Amino acid sequence: MNTQGRKTTPDVESAAATDVGTYTGNRALVHEEPLIFELDNPGVTGVDLEAVPAVASRLGGLKAREGVGLPGLSEPTVVRHYTRLSQKNLGIDSTMYPLGSCTMKHNPRLNEKLARLPGFGDIHPMQPQSTVQGALELIDQLAHWLKTLTGMPAVAMSPAAGAHGELCGLMAIRAALQARGEAGRTRVLVPESAHGTNPATAAFCGFTVDAIPAEANGRVSVEAVKAKLGPDVACIMLTNPNTCGLFEPQVKEIADAVHAAGGYFYCDGANYNAIVGRVRPADLGVDAMHINLHKTFSTPHGGGGPGSGPVVLSDALAPYAPLPYVVHGADGFRLVEHEGEVEQGAQPFGRLKAFHGQMGMFVRALAYIMSHGADGLRQASSDAVLNANYLKARLQDLMSVPFDGYCMHEALFDDRFLKDTGVTTLDFAKAMIDEGFHPMTMYFPLVVHGAFLIEPTETESKATLDQFVGAMRHLAGKAKAGDAAHFLAAPRYTPRRRLDETAAARKPVLRWTPPAA
Amino acid sequence: MRYLPLTEADRQEMLAAIGAPSVDALFGDVPAAAHLTQPIAGLAPHQGELQVERALSRLAARNVPAGSCPSFLGAGAYRHHVPASVDQLLTRGEFLTSYTPYQPEVTQGTLQYLFEFQTQVALITGMDVANASMYDGATACAEAVLMANRVTRRNRAVLSGGLHPHYRDVTATTTGVLGVDLVTLPADPKGIEDLAAAIDDKTSCVVVQNPTLFGHVADLTPLAEACHAKGALLVVVVTEVVSLGMMPSPGSMGADIVVAEGQSIGNGLNFGGPYLGLFATRDKFVRQMPGRLCGETVDADGRRGFVLTLSTREQHIRREKATSNICTNSGLCALAFTMHLSLLGELGFTGLARLNHAKAVQLADKLAAAGVTVLNQGFFNEFTVQVKGDAAALVDTLAAELILAGVPISRLHPGQVALADLLLVAVTETTTEDDMDALVQALGGKQ
Numbered sequence: 001m002n003t004q005g006r007k008t009t010p011d012v013e014s015a016a017a018t019d020v021g022t023y024t025g026n027r028a029l030v031h032e033e034p035l036i037f038e039l040d041n042p043g044v045t046g047v048d049l050e051a052v053p054a055v056a057s058r059l060g061g062l063k064a065r066e067g068v069g070l071p072g073l074s075e076p077t078v079v080r081h082y083t084r085l086s087q088k089n090l091g092i093d094s095t096m097y098p099l100g101s102c103t104m105k106h107n108p109r110l111n112e113k114l115a116r117l118p119g120f121g122d123i124h125p126m127q128p129q130s131t132v133q134g135a136l137e138l139i140d141q142l143a144h145w146l147k148t149l150t151g152m153p154a155v156a157m158s159p160a161a162g163a164h165g166e167l168c169g170l171m172a173i174r175a176a177l178q179a180r181g182e183a184g185r186t187r188v189l190v191p192e193s194a195h196g197t198n199p200a201t202a203a204f205c206g207f208t209v210d211a212i213p214a215e216a217n218g219r220v221s222v223e224a225v226k227a228k229l230g231p232d233v234a235c236i237m238l239t240n241p242n243t244c245g246l247f248e249p250q251v252k253e254i255a256d257a258v259h260a261a262g263g264y265f266y267c268d269g270a271n272y273n274a275i276v277g278r279v280r281p282a283d284l285g286v287d288a289m290h291i292n293l294h295k296t297f298s299t300p301h302g303g304g305g306p307g308s309g310p311v312v313l314s315d316a317l318a319p320y321a322p323l324p325y326v327v328h329g330a331d332g333f334r335l336v337e338h339e340g341e342v343e344q345g346a347q348p349f350g351r352l353k354a355f356h357g358q359m360g361m362f363v364r365a366l367a368y369i370m371s372h373g374a375d376g377l378r379q380a381s382s383d384a385v386l387n388a389n390y391l392k393a394r395l396q397d398l399m400s401v402p403f404d405g406y407c408m409h410e411a412l413f414d415d416r417f418l419k420d421t422g423v424t425t426l427d428f429a430k431a432m433i434d435e436g437f438h439p440m441t442m443y444f445p446l447v448v449h450g451a452f453l454i455e456p457t458e459t460e461s462k463a464t465l466d467q468f469v470g471a472m473r474h475l476a477g478k479a480k481a482g483d484a485a486h487f488l489a490a491p492r493y494t495p496r497r498r499l500d501e502t503a504a505a506r507k508p509v510l511r512w513t514p515p516a517a
Numbered sequence: 518m519r520y521l522p523l524t525e526a527d528r529q530e531m532l533a534a535i536g537a538p539s540v541d542a543l544f545g546d547v548p549a550a551a552h553l554t555q556p557i558a559g560l561a562p563h564q565g566e567l568q569v570e571r572a573l574s575r576l577a578a579r580n581v582p583a584g585s586c587p588s589f590l591g592a593g594a595y596r597h598h599v600p601a602s603v604d605q606l607l608t609r610g611e612f613l614t615s616y617t618p619y620q621p622e623v624t625q626g627t628l629q630y631l632f633e634f635q636t637q638v639a640l641i642t643g644m645d646v647a648n649a650s651m652y653d654g655a656t657a658c659a660e661a662v663l664m665a666n667r668v669t670r671r672n673r674a675v676l677s678g679g680l681h682p683h684y685r686d687v688t689a690t691t692t693g694v695l696g697v698d699l700v701t702l703p704a705d706p707k708g709i710e711d712l713a714a715a716i717d718d719k720t721s722c723v724v725v726q727n728p729t730l731f732g733h734v735a736d737l738t739p740l741a742e743a744c745h746a747k748g749a750l751l752v753v754v755v756t757e758v759v760s761l762g763m764m765p766s767p768g769s770m771g772a773d774i775v776v777a778e779g780q781s782i783g784n785g786l787n788f789g790g791p792y793l794g795l796f797a798t799r800d801k802f803v804r805q806m807p808g809r810l811c812g813e814t815v816d817a818d819g820r821r822g823f824v825l826t827l828s829t830r831e832q833h834i835r836r837e838k839a840t841s842n843i844c845t846n847s848g849l850c851a852l853a854f855t856m857h858l859s860l861l862g863e864l865g866f867t868g869l870a871r872l873n874h875a876k877a878v879q880l881a882d883k884l885a886a887a888g889v890t891v892l893n894q895g896f897f898n899e900f901t902v903q904v905k906g907d908a909a910a911l912v913d914t915l916a917a918e919l920i921l922a923g924v925p926i927s928r929l930h931p932g933q934v935a936l937a938d939l940l941l942v943a944v945t946e947t948t949t950e951d952d953m954d955a956l957v958q959a960l961g962g963k964q
Contacts (some may be wrong), residue, residue: 036633036859046860047600049868053875055882057763060734061897064763065867069640072862082856089626093610099619106520107614116604117786124590125789126924127581128916134579135788141576148560149915158654161845162549163832168693174694184930200842201830206694207835221943247546278544283551292944294845301616302849303627304649304809306791322690338931351691354593354655354683354778355789367573373563374556376518382540383523389543390531393767396660402776406543429624439620444833461522461530478924494622496822501621504814504826510646511636 016349020432030495033084037512040071046078088495090438096464100410100441100453101195103273103295105384108371111299111364120363125355129335133358136333139326144365146291147309149377150272151282155317156301156311157325158357162270165290165309166201168322168352172288173235173264174205175320175349182262185234189258191220193244193445198237198268205235214447216402218244218412222253229261234334239268240284241275243445245388245405245410245453253504255285264288272296273457274385274409277378287314293358308361310477324356356433383458384409387465391456394469398476402448409457415450417476422484425450428475430490430496435471518563520863581707581919583786588921591899591943592929593654593681593732594789597869598947602785603856612852617809621767621824622816627848628823631811634855639768641761641858641866642770642775643926644797648808648848651794652846654686654778655702658754659691660723660796660807660841661774665722666697667840668773673719678702678710679729681756681931688794690726706892706939713743720747722774726754727767730929732941733735734764741771750774758782758795759945760897762870775800782861783853793847793854804830807841869946873898876945880953884942887961892939899943901926904960908940915959922956935945 025032057064073081090097097104115121125130141153156172159165170188177185188202191212196237199209204329210228236258240248248254255265262347267281267289273296281289291309294297301307324337325348332473332480335356336342373382385408392401392411400416415425441453456465491497523531528540537543544552556562565571583596589597594622609615611626618624618631631649638647651657662674674692676685689699698719702710708731712723723744728734737753744751753767757775777795785794796808804827812826832839861869862907877898879890890903904911908925915922925940942956 029895033629035635043864045862045868046602046863047790047865047869049865052868052871053879054877055875056583058878058881058893059764059874059897060893060896061766062734062736062895064871065761065765065769068762068766068863068866070637070858070861070863070866072864073859075600075602075860078856078859079606081859082606082612083609085626085629086606086609086625087614088624088629089611090623091611091614093614097614097616099616102616104614104616108520109608110569110679111763112608112613114570114577117574118582118584119574121785121787122582122584122596123580123788124583124595124596124786126520126592127583127921127962130913131581131916132578132788132920137579138573138576145560146628160656161843163842163844164652164656167842171690194837196834196836197842197844199837200835203837203839204695204842206696221759239848247544247545250550252548252551258757274589275544275547277556278553279547279551280553280557284548292845293534300613300849301845302709303624303852304848306652306793306846306847306850308791308847316868323686337928340648340932346602350693351683351686352656352739353687353790354681354792358790359788361793363573365811367569370561370564370569370572371520371566372518374558374560376563378556379518379521379554383521383528385532385543386523386535386540387535389535391735393535406537408543416849429620433620433623438623440617455742459522460519462527464522465821468655471628484540491622495625496622496820497817499621499816499822499824500814501824501826504812504824505829508631508810509813510810510826511639512632512805 012356022505030087031084033081035512036073036081037071039073039077039081042072044072044074046073046075062195064110066504094201095436095438096460096468097438098440098454098456099438100455101270103297103455103457104301105299105457106459107298108368111367114367115363117359133332135325136335138366139362142362145369146312148314148442149276151280152312154313154321156313156321158288158322158353159309159311160353161305161307162292163201164196165195165206165311167205168311169288169290170205171349172317172320173266175347176317177234179347185232187223187232188234189228191234191238193447194239195243195268195270200470202237202487205368218246220254222250222257225254226257229257233261233263235264235266237266237268239270241408245407245412246403247408251284259285262406270295274381274462276381278372278381286319293361293365298368299361299364306358308358319345319347320349323351330454340467360500365370380458387456387458387460390465391454391469395472398473410453412448414448418479423487425452427487430477431487433491434493437471438470441491529661537771555940559560573611580946584919585953586627586919586921587826589923589942589956590921592941593778595757595943595945596786596947597781597945598761600859601862603853606856607849607853610702619826621822625822628811630852630855632813632823634851635811637858638795638797638857642797643766646776646803647797647798648806648810650851651796651808652847653792654756654776655687655796657776657794657796658684661752661776662692662697662722662724664774664805664807665752668802669721669748671698671719673698674721675712675715675723676701677712677725678704678728678753679708679731679733681730684754697871706731706936714747716743716747718747720749722750722752724752724754724755728760728897728899730881732893732900734895734897737770738774741855748951757872757898759873764897777897779854783857784850791847791850793850806830808843808846872946873944876895876948880944881954883957883958888959889960898945899941902942904938907937920955920959922959927939
């Protein structure tokens with residue numbers, strides 16, 4: 001190599017220099033990036049539009065708007081802006097992202113490619129149905145997989161996310177109760193370990209919420225449920241596997257008791273990914289369960305959506321599924337969009353969303369499902385559970401485990417191991433960031449003090465898990481050794497250090513405003 | 518299986534570390550009767566990338582992409598040109614494969630674009646504040662009614678007959694279970710209705726779409742005054758956000774809540790989803806808003822940063838007392854929106870709106886010249902025409918000739934004989950002169 005006389009080894013002494021700051025505030029690969037409004041160069045635009053035809057406007061007498069206040073940016077500026085913003089984010093692509101109950105597994109890029117085929121991405125929801133037969137067939141195929149995997153006879157495809165699916169399920173239950181002349185059933189049983197969307201959805205649907213306490217073993221007991229049952233109970237909303245990462249061993253007895261009391265069993269399927277191909281929810285007595293396609297079937301989480309939350313339904317609830325839905329007609333597939341078009345016996349409770357559901361997510365989920373197949377899906381849930389148990393086994397001597405025994409797809413720890421260390425779950429999470437991991441879900445479920453809910457998913461290798469275990473053991477050891485300062489100062493290596501959330505809420509600044517002239 | 522990194526040797530080693538005899542043993546809490554020992558029968562086994570791509574491409578090929586032929590479909594979903602850089606940036610893994618920014622130190626990218634998004638939405642709607650997105654325009658509409666009820670402590674909402682029927686139905690379904698009294702005015706294709714007369718002292722809000730489903734545009738200022746005189750809020754629905762580049766902003770006309778479908782900016786048609794709901798309001802109502810909000814703050818070193826804020830409104834804190842049950846929203850669609858709108862900027866956004874409007878005027882004139890009746894006096898990029906005979910049948914016939922002529926009103930308002938011959942026609946910057954001529958010939962010729 002011709003080095004032209006340049007030194008090719010670093011000067012160790014000067015390389016040890018401390019942080020001296022930079023003129024720009026940038027730190028090499030991480031840039032200080034202004035807001036788009038601060039990059040405004042009036043008169044510049046990032047698009048070239050054809051000339052506007054010279055016609056008189058016909059806005060019904062309205063005066064055309066002048067001055068929206070948007071900034072002017074060129075395409076290179078925009079590309080650089082968002083590239084720099086992306087570099088301030090962690091994703092599954094960057095690192096292990098064990099955010100419990102969120103199922104941050106690998107997002108295959110094949111699925112992105114297929115969702116962008118013009119035949120899926122560029123079809124209008126109101127096209128004549130003869131021109132979208134492939135799309136309707138795709139919805140039907142995905143529905144077939146979801147029904148067969150869960151053993152349930154029907155599925156409502158339109159809900160836009162998990163919480164929207166909960167709403168769908170509860171509305172179907174409400175409609176079924178009304179049809180039975182039992183609209184007086186207004187109480188919904190929700191274990192206190194439930195995700196916040198469960199009680200919020202029940203209230204959003206006009207029900208009252210009655211909490212079921214968790215047992216000391218992290219499960220819900222059939223006795224506790226029976227003690228709450230009565231003629232005014234509409235349903236139970238039970239997450240299984242539950243939010244503690246445990247399978248509810250009495251789930252069938254609970255379902256039977258609820259049914260015997262005239263109620264329905266809504267299963268929160270947020271954790272269905274642990275049991276796909278190993279357990280069919282129908283065999284557990286489930287009447288309705290949403291499936292988060294963005295969790296179990298790996299459609300990208302996209303910084304907070306879009307999700308998709310189809311709801312599988314039992315025979316008792318199937319007639320009340322919302323509009324629209326796809327049926328097999330004599331000459332192909334048909335969308336049933338209106339009450340006047342429904343078949344005998346169907347009594348849709350209404351409509352939850354404009355158009356027909358999250359088609360873009362359906363394509364991705366079906367591609368994921370077909371890639372795995374029945375065998376691969378079962379292997380995926382098996383590996384997810386194996387990975388979580390491996391983490392639990394490797395960490396339980398140093399961290400504190402609230403519930404003994406095997407877990408499902410996520411390992412739950414509490415903060416007893418941090419007692420008297422001066423380190424909280426939050427501090428620990430921030431130190432994990434410096435180790436290069438996205439933290440686990442913290443302080444949820446609420447039934448465990450200072451919860452660490454760690455969901456590795458099946459797409460992490462043993463080597464990654466071992467590195468994660470090493471980092472966690474290192475940090476647990478540091479905390480126990482009294483090095484609280486290490487945690488309180490964390491994270492150190494992120495684009496921003498800890499942010500003041502209290503100040504943000506006290507005096508909310510929710511948008512940019514031009515600086516006073 | 519290409520997505521599963523564990524080898525059989527890994528699995529055995531891990532089981533040994535766990536002290537479990539088998540993976541089956543880990544599922545010991547599953548009732549034996551429900552624990553399947555074999556893959557579920559009747560479902561295909563795993564397939565390679567090539568095979569999956571082949572199978573799904575075959576399904577895709579059985580659909581007619583709107584961009585492959587003259588298309589005039591609108592009614593709440595619009596085919597606009599999305600710059601190539603939007604999708605290229607969107608698929609960066611740091612955006613695509615991240616989640617809700619619960620840990621702000623590792624999600625400043627997401628939080629900053631949400632802050633910028635909220636600002637852009639506030640600017641185009643002419644409102645003070647916007648949230649970080651809802652599922653779609655229709656669900657945002659339902660949430661707006663519930664919010665208006667909370668703000669006014671009233672329980673009666675008036676819906677314009679010009680409201681998109683899906684929005685009307687989603688609102689009815691969502692608020693119906695809570696016993697909200699909805700007054701829905703009949704759909705008048707000429708856009709004549711007296712909303713002000715429907716307001717009484719129990720009315721929490723009036724929900725009006727502008728432009729309406731039929732494409733009519735209106736100055737909402739008098740309606741806002743009528744609402745406010747009775748202590749009610751004005752909720753303005755916008756299904757075509759490009760219109761905000763030319764139409765007076767809802768905020769300037771007195772809106773209290775603006776909800777919109779944001780699909781037109783940055784997002785493809787995708788057969789109706791995923792889309793994104795925009796939700797904007799006045800500062801004084803911010804604590805009654807549904808959904809996530811991103812706010813500005815400082816970090817431990819005093820540097821500007823962003824966090825999710827005011828979360829005491831939300832389900833994960835407030836549970837059954839939350840303002841909404843929404844959790845996952847439309848993050849990535851919001852990113853597409855904000856990137857496209859950044860590219861457009863002031864010149865592009867206002868220019869795009871004028872281009873859409875001018876082309877729509879051109880088509881309306883061409884159709885009128887060919888003897889087709891256009892119902893609208895004023896419109897933005899979509900209007901209603903009267904055809905001879907059944908509009909749905911005509912649309913089906915033309916689809917066979919690869920012309921997507923528009924949305925028959927009967928697809929959205931079925932069973933109303935008076936509306937059966939009405940066709941909703943939308944024009945965007947993607948519409949060419951040839952497209953227009955094809956439609957004029959088709960409709961003129963069929964008259």
